[in-house]
Amino acid sequence: MSTTSTRPTGATGALEASDPLATIAEQHTGPRTPPAPIPLSRVVRVELRKMFDTRSGFWLMTGIAILALAATAAVIAFAPDADLTYESFATAIGVPMAVILPVVAILAVTSEWSQRTGLTTFTLVPARGRVLAVKAGLAVLIGVVSMFLAAAIGAVGNIVGSNIAGVDTVWNIAASNLATIVLANVLGLLVGFMLGTLLRSSAAAIVGYFVYSFVLPSATSALAAAQDWYRDLGPWIDFNYAMAPLFDGVPTGEQWAQLATSGTIWLLVPLAVGLRLILRAEVK
Secondary structure (H helix, E strand, O other), X not given: OOOOOOOOHHHHHHHHHHXXXXXXXXXXXOOOOOOOOOOHHHHHHHHHHHHHHOHHHHHXXXXXXXXXXXXXXXXXXXXXXXXXXXXXXXXXXXXXXXXXXXXXXXXXXXXXXXXXXHHHHHHHOOOHHXXXXXXXXXXXXXXXXXXXXXXXXXXXXXXXXXXXXXXXXXXOOOHHHHHHHHHHHHHHHXXXXXXXXXXXXXXXXXXXXXXXXXXXXXXXXXXXXXXXXXXXXXXXXXXXXXXXXXXXXOOOHHHHHHHHHHHHHHHHHHHHHHHHHHHHOOOO
């Protein structure tokens, strides 16, 4: 006994036509249009927001203003009247700035790995170099703006402090010296950025920066005192030593050359290695 289907032939076609999967397949049979790349302005906005949205980023930015105000108040309260000069305020504010700004640059890079946002970031923007360039540019911009803000706070403190003490307001830092101080802090910030790209770990990069900034100078000074050959060679290979003249005024031609040579060794070469590692690393 044989059986035959009683479903009309047209019903099969109707069912296939109403199948959503078939409809989707028909829609994608043509050439697919690639999505438009994310514009640079949006990348800048997102990266800037990421620097402030986290608790660490927020308190680092807030800490810059708080420490600048605290340092200014400390100079007014405890400095002798003869030391109430703009240089004293700038020096007091510059110490915490030199510590905080490199940490801001470090976290701008390492947050992609510590907070596991790198997979999303580099999936949406596959050109990793583009993201890293934006991070570096924003870190430098934030550093420069923060330094000018701190300089303004120091200027107000200088005026208020001298008026309270009844002494003349002394402006003993030239504009050219202020520019070299900003440059020195930007270079320190870029050292932090370099360590972030090289290590890709917040804790390791921050520890590495403190070792570089506070332990290494003591070791190189001891070496220079004990070894005559290093006393002459040190300024050409010690980046910390080569940056010191930037805080005292405009460097000489030889000091600029020493800064460029030591900066290549301690900043440019490791930064190139770190960028290469990030461009080739597997993001998980």
